[in-house]
Amino acid sequence: MKFHVPEIxxxxxxxxxxxxxxxxxxxxxxxxxxxNVMSYICCIRTSLSPIVWRYxxxxxxxxxxxxxxxxxxxxxxxxxxxxxxMNDTATVNVTAKHSMLVVTLVATLTLVSLSCGGGDxxxxxxxxxxxxxxxxIIGLAFxxxxxxxxxxxxxxxxxTSGMTHFAILERLPEGIGIEEQQREIAPVFQAxxxxxxxxxxxxxxxxxxxLPEWFYDVVFTGGVxxxxxxxxxxxTVLLEPGRYLLECYVKTVGVFHSFNPIPDxxxxxxxxxxxxxxxxxxxPEADIELTISSERGIEVEGDxxxxxxxxxxxxxxxxxxxxxxxxxxxxxRLTENTDLDALEAWMDWTQPRGLETPAPAEFLGGLHExxxxxxxxxxxxxxxxxxxxxxxxPDPAGKVMLKTFSTSVRGGR
Numbered sequence: 099m100k101f102h103v104p105e106i107x108x109x110x111x112x113x114x115x116x117x118x119x120x121x122x123x124x125x126x127x128x129x130x131x132x133x134n135v136m137s138y139i140c141c142i143r144t145s146l147s148p149i150v151w152r153y154x155x156x157x158x159x160x161x162x163x164x165x166x167x168x169x170x171x172x173x174x175x176x177x178x179x180x181x182x183x184m185n186d187t188a189t190v191n192v193t194a195k196h197s198m199l200v201v202t203l204v205a206t207l208t209l210v211s212l213s214c215g216g217g218d219x220x221x222x223x224x225x226x227x228x229x230x231x232x233x234x235i236i237g238l239a240f241x242x243x244x245x246x247x248x249x250x251x252x253x254x255x256x257x258t259s260g261m262t263h264f265a266i267l268e269r270l271p272e273g274i275g276i277e278e279q280q281r282e283i284a285p286v287f288q289a290x291x292x293x294x295x296x297x298x299x300x301x302x303x304x305x306x307x308x309l310p311e312w313f314y315d316v317v318f319t320g321g322v323x324x325x326x327x328x329x330x331x332x333x334t335v336l337l338e339p340g341r342y343l344l345e346c347y348v349k350t351v352g353v354f355h356s357f358n359p360i361p362d363x364x365x366x367x368x369x370x371x372x373x374x375x376x377x378x379x380x381x382p383e384a385d386i387e388l389t390i391s392s393e394r395g396i397e398v399e400g401d402x403x404x405x406x407x408x409x410x411x412x413x414x415x416x417x418x419x420x421x422x423x424x425x426x427x428x429x430x431r432l433t434e435n436t437d438l439d440a441l442e443a444w445m446d447w448t449q450p451r452g453l454e455t456p457a458p459a460e461f462l463g464g465l466h467e468x469x470x471x472x473x474x475x476x477x478x479x480x481x482x483x484x485x486x487x488x489x490x491x492p493d494p495a496g497k498v499m500l501k502t503f504s505t506s507v508r509g510g511r
Contacts, residue, residue: 228252228377228379229246229247229249229250229251229252229377229379230251230252230253230254231243231246231251231252231253231254231370232254232256233253233254233255233256233265233344233368234255234256234257234258235255235256235257235258235259235263235265235346236258236259237259238259238355238365238366239366239368240265240344240346240366240367240368241368242368243370244368244369244370244371245370245371245373246337246370246371246372246373246377247372247373247375247376247377248337248338248339248372248373248374248375248376248377249336249337249376249377249378249379250334250335250336250337250377250379250380250381250382251334251335251336251337251372251377251379252332252333252334252379253265253267253321253322253332253333253334253344254330254331254332255322255325255330255331255332256330257325257326257327257328257329257330257331258328259327260327261327261348261350261455261456262324262325262326262327262348262455262456262457262461263324263325263346263348263355263366264321264322264323264324264325264346264348264466265321265322265344265345265346265368266318266320266321266344266345266346266347266466266467267318267319267320267321267335267342267343267344267466268316268317268318268319268321268342268343268344268345269316269317269318269319269338269340269341269342270316270340270341270342270343271312271315271316274312274341275341275369276343276364276367276368276369278312279343279345279367280358280364280365280367282309282310282313283309283310283313284354284356284357284358284365284367285357286305286306286308286309287306287347287354287357288353288354288357288359289305290302290305290306291349291352291354291447291448292352293305294448294449294450295352295450306422317469318423318424318466318467318468318469319335319337319342319468319469319472320333320335320465320466320467320468320474321333321344321465321466322463322464322465322466322476323426323427323428323429323461323463323464323465323466323476324428324430324457324461324463324464324490325461325462325463326457326460326461326462329460329461329462329463331462331463331464331476331477332463332476332477333463333464333465333474333475333476333477334381334382334474334475334476335465335468335472335474335475336381336472337372338372339372339373339374340371340372341369341370341371341372342369342370342371342372343367343368343369343370344367344368344369344370345366345367345368346366346367347366347447347453348453348454348455349447349452349453349454349455350454350455351454352450352454382408382410382475383408384400384408384409384410384475385400385401385407385408386398386399386400386401386402386407386408386409386410387399387400387409387410387412388409388410388411388412388427388487389411389412389414390411390412390413390414390425390426390427390489390499391413391414391415391425392415392416392417392425392497393415394414394498395489395497395498395499395501396427396487396489396498396499396500396501398487398501398503402480402503402505403480403505403506404480404481404482404505404506405479405480406477406478406479407477407478407479407480408475408476408477409465409475409476409477409478410473410474410475411427411465411468411473411474411475411476412473413425413467413468413469413470413471413472413473413474414470414471415470416467416468416469416470419491419492420448420492421446421447421448421491421492423467423490423491424467424491425467425489425490425491425497425499426464426465426466426467426468426489426490426491427464427465427487427488427489427499428461428463428464428465428487428488428489428490429461429462429463429464429478429485429486429487429488430459430460430461430462430485430486430488431459431460431461431462431483431484431485432459432483432484432485432486432502433460433483433484436458436459437458438486438495438500438502440458441458441459441486441488441500442488442493442494442495442500444457444458445488445489445490445491445492445494446490446491446492446493447490448492459486462478462479462485463476463477463478464476466490480505481505482505482506483504483505484502484503484504485502485503485504485505486500486501486502486503487499487500487501487503488500488501
């Protein structure tokens with residue numbers, strides 16, 4: 099059987115997400131993670147080969163300080179330890195021959211990292227003095243440096259997965275890290291979302307009321323906006339020293355990607371430490387100025403023509419809307435088949451279909467919310483066509499946070 103790269107990635111991610119969905123909805127399932135191989139098996143049948151299956155399963159887990167999801171081993175056997183009533187219990191045997199096939203698959207697809215194999219990844223830093231963090235989305239995981247100098251910082255994010263993702267950047271309170279976020283925040287939002295999906299809004303409100311006090315001290319400081327499969331996007335913000343978290347909470351079958359139902363294993367989050375040492379990287383120069391506010395929505399100045407542009411986003415104010423978040427801006431490419439009403443509805447995660455994969459439009463990046471008075475930047479590369487600036491808020495059009503435009507040789511507004 100032949101697979102194209104996008105097909106393999108999409109199918110493996112689908113399987114990995116099915117594992118999370120099953121576990122999120124059936125918490126009584128007993129699943130053990132092999133501490134050497136970093137993989138788990140759940141009760142599910144698949145037509146993929148054992149190697150692709152094992153890759154799919156491994157994309158959904160994380161352990162300790164190792165933020166890569168892959169490790170090659172010799173012969174290992176995995177199986178579900180409890181029959182939960184489903185038809186089959188999947189069992190995988192990984193032989194030495196299979197390991198060689200995995201090496202070939204990894205080299206061909208450039209989808210995985212081998213850094214989990216007994217090494218310490220805590221020392222990985224940004225590549226040069228320009229303070230650029232080169233990040234990749236691999237399956238349901240972020241892969242990249244976890245230490246960066248303070249100052250103007252660029253996150254360049256390559257989405258090698260088959261799903262739309264993003265990377266919101268959150269500055270954590272003192273003494274809080276990835277473990278606390280995954281233990282005290284992610285499960286509450288997932289439980290609340292489950293209740294919303296069941297139409298139990300009052301119970302969901304009570305669930306969200308159990309969030310710890312420190313959650314309200316998290317500062318959202320930008321981050322790369324929505325990007326569709328096989329796209330690369332970047333944004334630049336001024337970072338102060340501290341501990342930050344990259345998070346993607348897009349949903350699949352109602353389950354947030356940032357939530358992992360297996361205890362001690364992380365969802366789609368990545369911790370970054372910003373050091374006291376300043377990089378000295380310069381502030382970007384923009385040719386498009388975008389201002390966003392709760393009163394006037396999105397306002398744009400500059401010639402939006404074809405080609406590459408740097409967009410400055412000025413947050414005139416910031417408010418918290420009904421979905422716990424403030425306003426931001428993302429860029430979507432529109433086609434004659436794009437349903438703007440569906441796109442609007444998709445931007446509200448509290449709705450059953452909100453942020454649910456697949457996305458209703460092609461996304462090309464953007465900038466997540468920042469505090470009032472701050473400015474961040476993101477880069478776009480426009481071809482002839484129709485586009486929309488849109489915020490991830492409930493009812494963006496009603497807040498003047500959905501604005502369409504088109505580009506041609508002469509530019510457009």
